[in-house]
Amino acid sequence: MTASPAPELGSLAGIAASVRAGERSARAVLAVSLDRVRELEGDLHCFNEVTVEAAEADADAVDRMVRAGLDPGPLAGVPVALKDNLCTVGIPTTCSSKILAGWLPPYDATVVSRLRDAGAVAIGKTNLDEFAMGSSTENSAFGPTRNPWDLGRVPGGSSGGSAAAVAAGMVPLAFGSDTGGSIRQPAALCGIVGVKPTYGVVSRYGLIAFASSLDQIGPFATTVADAALGLEVIAGHDPMDSTSLDRPAPSLLATLDEGVSGLRVGIVADFLSAGSECGDAVVAAAEALAAAGAKVDQVRIPELLLGLPAYYVIAPAEASSNLSRYDGVRYGLRVDGPDAETMNARTRGEGFGAEVKRRIMMGTYALSAGYYDAYYGQAQKARTLVIRAFEAAYRDFDVLLTPTTPSVAFPFGSKVDDPIEMYMCDLCSIPSSLAGHPAASVPFALSPEGLPIGVQVLAPALGEAVMMRVAASLEAAAPREARGPVTP
Amino acid sequence: MTGYETVVGLEVHCELATATKLFCGCRNAFGDEPNTNVCPVCLGLPGSLPVVNRRAVELALRIGAALNCKAQRSIFHRKNYFYPDMPKDYQISQYDEPINVDGWLELPDGSRVGVERAHMEEDTGKTTHVGGGGRIHEAGYSLVDYNRAGVPLVEIVSRPDIRSAAQARAYVDELRSILVATGASDGRMEEGSLRVDANVSVRPAGATEYGTRCEVKNLNSLRSLERAIDYEVARQIELLEAGERVSQETRHWDEGDSSTHSMRSKEEANDYRYFPEPDLTPLVPDVALLTAAAEGVGAMxxxxxxxxxxxxxxGSELATRRxxxxxxxxxxxxxxxxxxxxxxxxxxxxxxxxxxxxxxxxxxxxxxxxxxxxxxxxxxxxxxxxxxxxxxxxxxxxxxxxxxxxxxxxxxxxLGYEQMDNASLGSMVDEVIAANPQEWRRYREGDDKVAQFLLGQVMKSSKGRANGKLVAEAFAFRRDA
Known part of the structure; x- marks a missing residue:
């Protein structure tokens, strides 16, 4: 089956401008969004929960502000979707896990508060691989999300619900978290823009942790400009997160149209496997940038290939600790037992899915006495090598280009029985995560079977502005039909 | 028992007297209604993150300085283990890069005990096991109070320099004085502000290798500390004398039967899977921190x-006074x-x-x-x-x-303590001499014992107002006259 272009919701700036001017009500914008959700949610399963009443109340609040002559903010009336690992007061936040089903956080994530303060209207919580562990949303305890480009294929993961919701035109903006590629990979597979910011640019307070040293929240949108605005709104120092950088939010929109003339662009040759359609797209993207005035060259950074194995030690190690708290004592699922230890074991045994258990066990092993140096210690050294290799490369280049993913969206079930094959999806996205650098995926081409292909732009720490300029140039050069929104 | 030397090292946990907890803004208070001083952070709710309380760092540095430690760049680790009173099922603690290292403490008798480290960590909640004798495994159910979860602690680890139960007691007593003097703690053992674990071993006198140690817990007073060490030393010597070995384990002091009981052996010990806490950044004791830590601290x-x-x-040394x-x-x-x-x-x-x-x-x-x-x-x-x-x-x-x-x-x-004038003192002395002629004669013959008696008579009739020194002089004057 093939997808067809969907009606455009308009740019975020356009929506916000019309709502601020009182030309359209936030309530009317919301209605369009909710209609689209009603139309497609049955096919796609993007959401764990659509919060119609809360969204209507938020939209009404925006409209009241406009009527009172107050400015609701730069995202006035913009419907947004939130990955279901972002805490929302009084709204179930589950991480798509049985162990947290029905849990009602008593507080909002910093990102959620900032979106509300900017006038955005959250319409619901999107599906994900359980605790953000996966690359297909097939690990959700509540069933997978489908790719609007082809309902027989995965949307990618772990932020598959947010990516599919934007790709299907349900919302013009959604948020996910990226630990090793969980924003960029689904963005690529769904033909939209996804951005992972520099570690520390966006507060993690209220993001349910997977791997704390890697997790970072970022936006999904159909255009680079919309993603840039979404990021500007959520970025900036937060005293509640010790790893939050003490600097103002980056200004991205102001320089977005400055072009790439004179920029040095490196194609990471190590990720261009011969004859792959994703590699071909990168070569084409580089040619487009060269045509726009960039200096393009190939660069070999073999250390980046150390990223994947290092990541699959570090991330599970942190996860094994982060997920200890789901013990049945204070919240979430409890499966009773004759004593505390048994209750604990039964709760975790029944509450967690197979992939989460696999990673908890891998991480526990990697941190165990006698194995720590050989696994966790060694992985940290590899992480350092990746960082140093990037440093060297960025002496010669302003940005680097790679495929976002090794392949286009794959059919359901095709990788679930082979964890290593599934982990390989993150090959190109993991190095920036380990380094804490920003990276963006931009839809650039269609495969022969009509599936979107993303190109990844990498930049050094805090290089978001240059990265987004390059992304905008790629977007300008890409065929319109390579990006969403689409109707399945 | 002779022939053996006692070797003790102490781990003292001290709750810091901060207004708020180590990683959140909740009140740090003892005795409040259970689970009232809690928030998403100290309850370890999903998505919450710790932020270090600067005041706690200052007090930790202050303790370090008072214990003659070196302050250094430090990081936090996670100590992973499952227990219902641990909201996150890991404790944020310092491990191989603690904030204070290599200090010492001087006891009143002049002896010095080395301090290996004084590191920061968060306290756990408090569990009450109901039924089954108060132990988790036999309990019908357990109640958890998280008011204490996240309270800042400094753990002071001594070197194994202590050689007797009495010295151990003196060490804790001295440490408590220091902690109170720094303002870092109220030092109340009965409220759990100060908690002591003792690592106890024995070795043949003159040996250079340490014996196998046991860690003794549940020492709730200085008295229990002293008794538990004495008991444990005797137990270990008895084992060795019987040709058996001391096995490395954690033991629980039972005040009721005045003995220690095995809690868990080395083999059963937790693998805490320490790793650097990714949610926190390193603590660097910069000038601003050290200045704030030193502010208002008097002599130890x-x-x-x-x-x-x-x-x-x-110039005379206290320890040599007699x-x-x-x-x-x-x-x-x-x-x-x-x-x-x-x-x-x-x-x-x-x-x-x-x-x-x-x-x-x-x-x-x-x-x-x-x-x-x-x-x-x-x-x-x-x-x-x-x-x-x-x-x-x-x-x-x-x-x-x-x-x-x-x-x-x-x-x-x-109070009527006007200085007695010499005339009335003199007449009082004369009256006593007149009333006790025999004693007066013996006094004049040099009987010193009777001098006290005569003095007492004057004190009595003056109702304590007379100055003993002047009275003695008055008697001596009359004798020598």
């Missing part, structure tokens, strides 16, 4: 003992009355008398004594030294001075 007890001791006899002033110095410093003594001496009071009155009479009511005006205290002591007041009278005036305040001269007059 050991130094104060030296200073006080030096008042009595310049005149009983050692205990007085320790008491006065312990109660924080040393400034009073220094003040009084500066105002002209006799150092020995000032120390004695502070250590004995003033110590009976230390809170009031701390409020004493050193000038008034000095004035009183001078009245006593000059014979204007008897020792008994001086103590009475001091008691009133502490309870009501005022001027010692006026108090003495109001």
């Amino acid at each position: 007890p050991a130094e104060r003992r030296h200073r006080l001791s030096n008042l009595l006899a310049a 005149d009983g002033s050692t205990d007085q110095v320790v008491t006065v410093v312990d109660l924080g009355l040393d400034e009073l003594v220094h003040g009084a001496v500066a105002a002209g009071a006799d150092p020995r008398l000032a120390l004695a009155r502070a250590a004995n009479e003033a110590a009976a009511n230390p809170d009031a004594a701390k409020l004493l005006d050193p000038m008034a205290f000095a004035a009183l002591l001078k009245m006593e030294s000059s014979g204007q007041l008897s020792a008994t009278q001086s103590k009475e005036v001091l008691a009133e001075l502490m309870s009501k305040g005022g001027d010692p001269g006026q108090i003495a007059r109001r």
